Amino acid sequence: MNAALPVPHRVAGRWVDTADTVTLELAPTGASLPVFRPGQFAMLTAYGIGDVPISVSGWHGPRPLHTIRAVGAVTQALYDARRGDVIGVRGPFGTAWDVGSAAGRDVIVVAGGIGLAPLRPVVERLLADRASFGRIAVLVGARQPADLLYPRDRDRWAARAQVEVTVDRAGNGWTGRTGLVTTLIPGLRADLGAAAAFVCGPEPMMRFTVQALVARGVSPGRVQVSLERNMRCGLGWCGHCQLGPLLLCRDGPVVRYPVAEPLMSVREL
Amino acid sequence: MSRAGDSPRLIDPAALGVLFSALRERGYTIVGPTVRDGAVVLAELESARQLPSGWSADTEAGHYRLRRRADEAVFAHCAGPLSLKNFVHPPRARLWSSERAENGAVSTTGPEEPGKRFAFVGVHPCDIAALGVLDRVLAGGKHPDPVYTARRDGSFVVTAECTEPAATCFCSSMGTGPAATGGFDLALTELLDGGHRFVARSGSPAGAEVLAALPSRPAGTADVLAATSALEQAAAAMTRHMPNEPLPALIAGSRESPHWDDVASRCLTCGNCTMVCPTCFCTTTEDLTDLTGEHAERWRHWDSCFSVDFSYLHGGSVRTSAASRYRQWISHKIGTWPEQFGSSGCVGCGRCIAWCPAGIDITREAAALSAATAGDEP
Numbered sequence: 001m002n003a004a005l006p007v008p009h010r011v012a013g014r015w016v017d018t019a020d021t022v023t024l025e026l027a028p029t030g031a032s033l034p035v036f037r038p039g040q041f042a043m044l045t046a047y048g049i050g051d052v053p054i055s056v057s058g059w060h061g062p063r064p065l066h067t068i069r070a071v072g073a074v075t076q077a078l079y080d081a082r083r084g085d086v087i088g089v090r091g092p093f094g095t096a097w098d099v100g101s102a103a104g105r106d107v108i109v110v111a112g113g114i115g116l117a118p119l120r121p122v123v124e125r126l127l128a129d130r131a132s133f134g135r136i137a138v139l140v141g142a143r144q145p146a147d148l149l150y151p152r153d154r155d156r157w158a159a160r161a162q163v164e165v166t167v168d169r170a171g172n173g174w175t176g177r178t179g180l181v182t183t184l185i186p187g188l189r190a191d192l193g194a195a196a197a198f199v200c201g202p203e204p205m206m207r208f209t210v211q212a213l214v215a216r217g218v219s220p221g222r223v224q225v226s227l228e229r230n231m232r233c234g235l236g237w238c239g240h241c242q243l244g245p246l247l248l249c250r251d252g253p254v255v256r257y258p259v260a261e262p263l264m265s266v267r268e269l
Numbered sequence: 270m271s272r273a274g275d276s277p278r279l280i281d282p283a284a285l286g287v288l289f290s291a292l293r294e295r296g297y298t299i300v301g302p303t304v305r306d307g308a309v310v311l312a313e314l315e316s317a318r319q320l321p322s323g324w325s326a327d328t329e330a331g332h333y334r335l336r337r338r339a340d341e342a343v344f345a346h347c348a349g350p351l352s353l354k355n356f357v358h359p360p361r362a363r364l365w366s367s368e369r370a371e372n373g374a375v376s377t378t379g380p381e382e383p384g385k386r387f388a389f390v391g392v393h394p395c396d397i398a399a400l401g402v403l404d405r406v407l408a409g410g411k412h413p414d415p416v417y418t419a420r421r422d423g424s425f426v427v428t429a430e431c432t433e434p435a436a437t438c439f440c441s442s443m444g445t446g447p448a449a450t451g452g453f454d455l456a457l458t459e460l461l462d463g464g465h466r467f468v469a470r471s472g473s474p475a476g477a478e479v480l481a482a483l484p485s486r487p488a489g490t491a492d493v494l495a496a497t498s499a500l501e502q503a504a505a506a507m508t509r510h511m512p513n514e515p516l517p518a519l520i521a522g523s524r525e526s527p528h529w530d531d532v533a534s535r536c537l538t539c540g541n542c543t544m545v546c547p548t549c550f551c552t553t554t555e556d557l558t559d560l561t562g563e564h565a566e567r568w569r570h571w572d573s574c575f576s577v578d579f580s581y582l583h584g585g586s587v588r589t590s591a592a593s594r595y596r597q598w599i600s601h602k603i604g605t606w607p608e609q610f611g612s613s614g615c616v617g618c619g620r621c622i623a624w625c626p627a628g629i630d631i632t633r634e635a636a637a638l639s640a641a642t643a644g645d646e647p
Contacts, residue, residue, distance in 0.1 A: 048558030239551030
């Protein structure tokens with residue numbers, strides 16, 4: 001099996017999340033891929049344009065969902081794909097969130113922007129096995145209200161978890177909180193000294209978030225982050241996704257904070 | 270020094286022609302050194318007469334010049350601008366092509382088979398080590414690269430042990446030469462004093478079978494000693510070396526070193542070092558389509574961590590400064606490669622030193638980092 005060959009999938013469902021973001025449900029037209037685990041990613045091919053790494057953001061039955069923000073040629077083409085269109089999928093690649101290691105603990109999930117997409121399966125897994133975990137808190141930050149993802153999911157989660165939302169810049173009609181996601185941390189209802197944390201978002205957001213969590217007693221070894229670098233293959237062949245000693249397609253994207261911290265703190269590494 | 274294999278044989282220069290015939294009879298396409306465009310390059314060869322008999326090259330930082338020799342030494346040249354990477358990990362390769370039918374269904378075809386089996390002749394031990402590095406990177410992981418394995422698997426390697434290292438060579442300090450300790454089918458050690466001849470030994474059953482097909486005689490003790498002595502002298506003649514300390518720790522401790530700005534003041538970020546390096550494997554991909562849009566292809570080509578685009582994420586590149594890009598290259602090569610792939614990424618061939626237009630020398634930069642770490646910035 002040549003993992004460089006995209007496996008054709010039909011767009012079986014398409015939901016517009018925000019002005020520049022869609023979630024696609026993908027169904028194989030023939031051969032299917034192994035099941036993705038939360039945190040793992042696919043390389044999605046827009047035929048003739050290119051491929052990009054996109055995390056799994058959920059499932060409809062066995063079919064993976066991928067949430068894509070249009071920021072370049074390939075992601076724009078994927079955004080433009082409609083139900084019935086065929087795109088190529090490779091994967092699953094990379095490490096998964098270790099949700100099991102949080103069993104018995106309070107759990108803190110912190111997402112910045114599109115970083116909520118790879119964390120949505122974590123929240124769903126926590127809630128699906130609600131009794132195995134202590135208190136669950138989901139902190140969500142976005143630049144502006146229009147960028148907030150998954151409003152219905154967040155409403156559903158709020159019945160069984162502490163869900164807090166903040167935006168950097170409020171717009172007309174926004175009655176919620178404003179400020180960086182780190183401003184939500186003092187309001188956490190959790191036993192921070194024993195809690196596990198899952199964090200994904202822009203690198204500075206992750207750095208400041210984890211610093212704030214650690215300052216309040218969270219053990220760095222119980223923090224997992226998801227990192228991002230340029231990727232051309234997902235297979236360990238292309239060298240682009242290096243971050244220090246890590247090949248993020250193989251050793252990441254999900255790593256424990258003590259691994260990430262010395263690498264995230266060096267400029268241009 | 271390990272001298273593995275059956276008892277060594279002695280062959281004459283004329284036997285190289287027989288070697289070429291024997292390899293061709295066995296279905297190999299022969300790739301070896303030859304003089305072209307003012308350098309010893311690697312190319313598909315028809316005849317042993319194309320080998321660079323009587324040629325050497327003088328190298329220094331930013332310098333490579335062919336030199337005519339007084340003798341007819343065949344393998345006395347040093348590493349040229351090409352390496353076996355050019356053949357087993359081609360600069361451009363089509364990863365797949367796809368067709369979209371009228372109903373939208375897409376069918377995909379994988380890479381073309383090379384249609385040839387390579388015999389690499391005259392490979393210096395540093396380049397055997399480089400093949401071993403590429404084997405670990407491209408074939409040794411969870412996803413073997415089919416483009417690489419189709420060219421590498423079943424290849425035949427004739428090494429020419431290095432008796433005349435160039436000024437830019439430092440294989441002895443990387444433990445990759447000048448003697449060959451494995452990874453070959455047939456090893457030749459060229460002797461010039463007392464008659465032009467080669468000590469030959471096999472390193473595999475396939476090599477033993479080919480050696481048996483060559484006109485040869487048993488190598489005498491004096492010949493074997495002469496070969497051993499030539500290799501010891503070659504090792505002793507190398508003036509360049511890497512700092513004698515664990516390089517991954519040196520690199521990891523140097524991430525914030527002010528020395529990177531010093532290198533950046535000289536580095537043109539041209540990427541020559543990554544192109545000539547026999548282990549630099551990084552690639553990018555490019556998707557193409559025809560005018561109808563129904564036929565698409567993905568091509569892979571060599572890329573360089575010295576390009577700004579290499580680290581592009583939406584919004585900008587991670588490594589924009591020259592300092593960060595040089596740091597990435599040397600850090601990967603000698604610092605993080607062992608953790609990623611279980612061996613150093615540097616084999617001591619010296620190509621990056623000779624082909625750097627600014628004469629930047631990886632051994633000197635490593636030494637400068639070492640000195641700075643020791644608290645005594647040069």
